[in-house]
Amino acid sequence: MSVKQGQSKFLHGDDAYRYPGKITANFSSNVWPGGMQPALQSVLQQSVTSVTTYPPVDGERVRDRLAEKLGVKCENVVVTNGATEAIYLIAQAFSGHKSTILMPAFSEYERACSLFDHQLEFKRYSEFQTFIRLPDSIYWICNPNNPTGSIIDPSQLLLSATMNPNSFFVIDEAYESLVTHDCSILTWTAKVKNIIVIRSLTKSYVVPGVRVGYLSASKEVAQRINRYKQPWSVNSLALSVIDYSLDNQPFTPNELECYIAEAGKLCRAINQIEGFESRIGEAGFFLIKTSFSSAKIKQYLIDNHGILVRDASSFGGIDGQFIRVANQRAADNEKLIAALKMISKSFEYVN
């Protein structure tokens, strides 16, 4: 897996809407496969009656409750229109800086940094060293990483931040809730000035259509970021999701353990199919290296099996032979395994 610079294609997963009526099993989105909790659905339906007034400009009340729950101060937290707004606000607040993206990575880090004139560098995620003095930069690190599911130990990240006080460490924890052990350094944002943590409620509460995320940073950095924040960027339903999340876990620890175990099974089963090579991550999704073109495999699976996978070539830093899948229900997993076996046997269909 070689690191290519500036090759993020700004295409995205879960593009099921492009294939209306065609998709029966969607592996392309890495949200929790259990669906939205009925109680959250009721809360959102209730919230619809409250959209007739403006939400608080910065989501104040909910932000303050959230900060308390997170163990930081309200001055540390900025609620955002999905994690995406957090990424762009950070890039804007540090416009013109040097940035280093750990690859492969979500393409929006590169796009946001480019729009705000960052001097971009790219580094392999797997080669990132935490116990050394690093060149001054803003380090963009997704932990656990999307699309690989790899994790850097949080204590190692903290060590890096401490050893490199002139750098900033943007830690995207959009997937931290999908990991069975604690891999977050969010609470440190209130104490360590150069750590910024991004979070999303999309994945665990299954609400990608609502657009809800937040970031936590030192008071100084949060102030700097707030200078650029648009008023009312976070809608009323998004605030309701945050409120709900403070009193309701997205799933039980047992459900999460099962999910990760099933992902491991799926990964191993795929790894035994000739022409496919997969390595499990820690968050229920993983990359599959194929002997074929990822774009063609994607299209073949849609057309012949109603299966949607993520063509991972849109992630910068990897070539066109990777797809990403996220663990789904057992019956869907079987379907995917069967389909990949069929490709393996008769690869002239896709090659």
Added chain:
Amino acid sequence: MSVKQGQSKFLHGDDAYRYPGKITANFSSNVWPGGMQPALQSVLQQSVTSVTTYPPVDGERVRDRLAEKLGVKCENVVVTNGATEAIYLIAQAFSGHKSTILMPAFSEYERACSLFDHQLEFKRYSEFQTFIRLPDSIYWICNPNNPTGSIIDPSQLLLSATMNPNSFFVIDEAYESLVTHDCSILTWTAKVKNIIVIRSLTKSYVVPGVRVGYLSASKEVAQRINRYKQPWSVNSLALSVIDYSLDNQPFTPNELECYIAEAGKLCRAINQIEGFESRIGEAGFFLIKTSFSSAKIKQYLIDNHGILVRDASSFGGIDGQFIRVANQRAADNEKLIAALKMISKSFEYVN
């Protein structure tokens, strides 16, 4: 009313959430006072079940339907997270340009332009001349204007755009649906390269909590703006509101006529109260000049009458003695008139 430069305070109306349980009549928000249509509420409640998948990155399908309805091409339209995102995207796409804001004006024009390093100038709305050669600039014009309700004839704006091909005319039509006659130049955006029109569905469909707006511009300008757009900035419910709006008018022409007539009555009644001077606009809201401090009047009305008005001092270009009110139901209007009469008689309470 003198034009003051750089004095927008970035405070906003409809801050009822700051006074929980206190407000019984809210004049501070200029959304349609009839409330959300029950059919739209049902649509939104249905939409809640669809938030478990990502919305299209740029709201594609809905954007294309909207463009058709507006009589422009889909390449002209950008759907946005409220009109606010449209304002910021335009400011960003023209970063560093010269901008001229017609005052008094919504404070976000100035904030957005400042963040993207525009060279700012300010001009009185009432003194804007449309039949002359203007200095090259981006002209920010709210039509009908917020907070005054004044209108510049659309044919005059078109003339200006044609006479000044090196300038851009950003026309904020957030309130155009609240006017009894057609004051829009939106369809011209497909033909005239230097007109950009901003629209909001917030006011007429009573959905400030959903965050839904859009802009229409020439293909070239829309492309330039799209370079800066964040993916998924428009949530699934916002797209449902646009979809709904294409098949459902927000109110009947007769309802609108009555609303404007009632606003006129309210304005005249207030104008007869000593210490208050009001001039009706064309969109159901208007400014009231007071002999007292607008901040103190606002607080007094909250504390003693449960009435919320908009302290207009946050609009750049006017001083601290203006409040803005929007026509409400007859009973609420009576309440406001009675309260202002009380202030007028015993103004030591607030002065």
